[in-house]
Amino acid sequence: xxxxxxxxxxxxxxxxxxxxxxxxxxxxxGEFVAxxxxxxxxxxxxxxxxxxxxxxxxGVYKFRGKSIDELDDDQLARIRNKEMGFVFQxxxxxxxxxxxxxxxxxxxxxxxxxxxxxxxxxxxxxxxxLSHRLFHYPNQLSGGEQQRVAIARAIVNHPSVIFAxxxxxxxxxxxxxxxxxxxxxxxxxxxxxxxxTHEKYTAQMAKRIIQLKDGRIVDDQIxxxxxxxxxxxxx
Amino acid sequence: xxxxxSFKVAWVALKTNKVRSFLTILGIVIGIAAVVxxxxxxxxxxxxIVGQIMSMGSNNIFIEPGAFDPKKTSxxxxxxxxxxxxxxxxxxxxxxxxxxEIEEVAPFVIGVEKVIYKDVSKKVTFIGTTPAAHIIxxxxxxxxxxxxxxxxxxxxxxAVLGYKIAQDLFGNENPIGKIIRIKKTNFRVIGVLEERGTxxxxxxxxxxxxxxxxxxxxxxxIDHLKWIVAKAKSKDxxxxxxxxxxLLLRERHNIYNPTGDxxxxxxxxxxxxxxxxxxxxVMGVFTLFLSSIAAIALVVGGIGIMNIMLVSxxxxxxxxxxxxxxGARKKDILYQFLIEAIxxxxxxxxxxxxxxxxxxxxxxxxxxxxxxxxxxxxxxLKAIVLGVGVAVVVGLVFGIYPARKAxxxxxxxxxxxx
Ligand SMILES: Nc1ncnc2c1ncn2[C@@H]1O[C@H](COP(=O)(O)OP(=O)(O)OP(=O)(O)O)[C@@H](O)[C@H]1O
Ligand SMILES: [Mg+2]
Numbered sequence: 001x002x003x004x005x006x007x008x009x010x011x012x013x014x015x016x017x018x019x020x021x022x023x024x025x026x027x028x029x030g031e032f033v034a035x036x037x038x039x040x041x042x043x044x045x046x047x048x049x050x051x052x053x054x055x056x057x058x059g060v061y062k063f064r065g066k067s068i069d070e071l072d073d074d075q076l077a078r079i080r081n082k083e084m085g086f087v088f089q090x091x092x093x094x095x096x097x098x099x100x101x102x103x104x105x106x107x108x109x110x111x112x113x114x115x116x117x118x119x120x121x122x123x124x125x126x127x128x129x130l131s132h133r134l135f136h137y138p139n140q141l142s143g144g145e146q147q148r149v150a151i152a153r154a155i156v157n158h159p160s161v162i163f164a165x166x167x168x169x170x171x172x173x174x175x176x177x178x179x180x181x182x183x184x185x186x187x188x189x190x191x192x193x194x195x196x197t198h199e200k201y202t203a204q205m206a207k208r209i210i211q212l213k214d215g216r217i218v219d220d221q222i223x224x225x226x227x228x229x230x231x232x233x234x235x
Numbered sequence: 236x237x238x239x240x241s242f243k244v245a246w247v248a249l250k251t252n253k254v255r256s257f258l259t260i261l262g263i264v265i266g267i268a269a270v271v272x273x274x275x276x277x278x279x280x281x282x283x284i285v286g287q288i289m290s291m292g293s294n295n296i297f298i299e300p301g302a303f304d305p306k307k308t309s310x311x312x313x314x315x316x317x318x319x320x321x322x323x324x325x326x327x328x329x330x331x332x333x334x335x336e337i338e339e340v341a342p343f344v345i346g347v348e349k350v351i352y353k354d355v356s357k358k359v360t361f362i363g364t365t366p367a368a369h370i371i372x373x374x375x376x377x378x379x380x381x382x383x384x385x386x387x388x389x390x391x392x393x394a395v396l397g398y399k400i401a402q403d404l405f406g407n408e409n410p411i412g413k414i415i416r417i418k419k420t421n422f423r424v425i426g427v428l429e430e431r432g433t434x435x436x437x438x439x440x441x442x443x444x445x446x447x448x449x450x451x452x453x454x455x456x457i458d459h460l461k462w463i464v465a466k467a468k469s470k471d472x473x474x475x476x477x478x479x480x481x482l483l484l485r486e487r488h489n490i491y492n493p494t495g496d497x498x499x500x501x502x503x504x505x506x507x508x509x510x511x512x513x514x515x516x517v518m519g520v521f522t523l524f525l526s527s528i529a530a531i532a533l534v535v536g537g538i539g540i541m542n543i544m545l546v547s548x549x550x551x552x553x554x555x556x557x558x559x560x561x562g563a564r565k566k567d568i569l570y571q572f573l574i575e576a577i578x579x580x581x582x583x584x585x586x587x588x589x590x591x592x593x594x595x596x597x598x599x600x601x602x603x604x605x606x607x608x609x610x611x612x613x614x615x616l617k618a619i620v621l622g623v624g625v626a627v628v629v630g631l632v633f634g635i636y637p638a639r640k641a642x643x644x645x646x647x648x649x650x651x652x653x
Binding site: 054073108 | 562647
């Protein structure tokens with residue numbers, strides 16, 4: 001489903017920054033992959049390329065057999081809308097816009113009927129435990145709450161792949177476990193999950209861990225003893 | 236995503252950014268309202284003055300002392316200035332009257348003096364003329380009578396008052412037969428004119444009319460005239476009449492001018508139609524002046540719109556990046572911004588036009604009051620088209636251009652934009 005071959009991303013500048021330095025891997029439908037690595041190792045950059053939000057400088061990235069260069073703007077928009085859900089590391093919520101409307105945003109471009117949009121957005125917010133904050137504005141929410149709105153927005157359209165960049169970064173361990181539980185459930189239902197995290201504990205809730213360092217993959221392993229988030233919740 | 240749907244998205248975005256929307260609309264409103272108000276006022280003024288001159292009777296011909304000066308075209312200017320050339324005499328007026336094309340001739344002198352009745356005194360403009368003046372100007376003596384040719388000949392000390400000055404001096408009293416003092420001379424009031432209103436910035440109802448001979452001798456101490464008005468027998472003979480008057484006056488003033496060079500004469504002759512045209516062009520300059528004020532307002536409004544739109548680009552570029560990241564197509568973004576711009580410019584446009592028309596309406600009232608004129612309220616269509624055109628172009632260009640640029644960035648570039 002996802003195929004990366006020798007991907008490089010170099011940001012131009014006085015001193016060009018090599019964010020990714022030849023990354024190759026394959027991800028199949030239904031996988032749950034954690035990408036770990038130190039800060040600045042290129043995790044977010046890789047996620048953006050995988051989500052068709054940015055282009056690699058060189059190398060080939062294919063999603064369902066198609067690379068970004070083969071698709072026109074409308075087709076890319078459609079894939080981003082229907083197939084992908086994205087949780088940004090810095091949330092990127094629309095200011096002065098209610099939680100409910102923020103979550104609805106992907107639905108606006110999906111052709112789904114208005115009444116159903118409302119139902120789907122409320123459902124997604126219920127999953128992240130924010131049913132009591134529907135009409136708050138982003139600046140009235142805590143960091144963790146904003147992050148959960150971003151997650152609700154990513155899952156609202158039932159995308160086949162969810163890219164989550166540090167979705168538990170601002171949460172206490174209990175809320176974090178809840179999010180991981182949601183992601184594991186989605187994965188059980190067949191959604192592919194790509195998760196960036198710097199917590200070893202969280203990474204072990206995935207099925208596979210790719211480790212980055214200085215823009216290269218230094219390790220790529222199946223998780224031997226996978227943790228289940230709901231076990232943590234019971235405790 | 237349907238257009239209708241884009242409408243909803245745009246509407247939500249506009250409501251979300253109330254202050255920005257308001258300021259943009261304000262810029263458009265200011266620009267359009269100023270253009271519409273200024274140009275409408277100017278058009279009204281032009282209409283008014285030309286109309287008034289023409290209503291005086293378009294068969295009239297003005298004769299003034301002094302050669303034709305291409306730099307000084309306004310008859311008002313000439314009339315207000317003390318004309319130093321003293322060659323125009325009553326005998327000239329009489330000679331003009333004998334021309335075959337001419338029906339009536341009235342000579343004029345003018346001055347400003349204090350008029351006293353009992354303990355009331357007032358500075359007024361007095362006009363020395365003959366009974367022909369009121370025939371030519373088509374005004375009626377509604378109370379008492381006009382002075383006669385005999386009284387002109389005998390330098391009688393009689394006066395006919397304008398409607399307003401009669402009221403100011405006498406109130407409810409009957410002025411006929413009363414004695415007023417002008418420059419230490421007693422005049423008997425014999426008539427009051429009908430109410431006439433204002434014309435070319437002068438209140439005609441404040442004039443005092445006396446026989447031209449009396450005015451020359453007792454009030455001014457001169458024996459020349461300030462101007463002559465001759466009325467042609469019909470419209471068709473005006474051009475001939477003008478030419479005949481010129482020939483006649485050259486002969487009488489001993490001016491050798493076979494080529495008809497107007498700058499060699501010591502008088503100028505102008506028909507009412509020409510006078511109206513000249514005034515109209517003067518008013519055109521006035522309108523142009525008002526229009527340039529309006530243009531400045533339009534530019535300021537336009538810059539206001541640009542400013543607000545460009546300042547909000549950073550935030551909106553992020554918004555565009557996010558919308559694209561969650562599945563908006565370029566088209567969706569453009570429709571949204573296009574509709575936002577259309578809504579802003581049309582709301583601003585309608586409000587601007589309404590305010591402009593109101594401004595023009597109240598402006599015409601105020602100016603009318605100030606200048607004692609029936610300033611005609613006028614709506615300039617040209618101004619509406621111009622104002623709306625500029626505002627729409629500025630609004631659309633600066634509403635859409637940044638959005639178009641932003642929509643071409645990759646979503647991440649747009650999200651990172653600062
Ligand atoms: N737009 C950009 N222009 C220049 N350099 C960039 C840009 N974006 C990222 N970089 C650089 O690329 C490198 C990788 O950045 P990236 O955001 O992918 O790191 P990361 O692994 O997500 O780190 P973190 O864990 O802190 O989020 C960094 O060194 C960063 O400075
Ligand atoms: Mg990152």
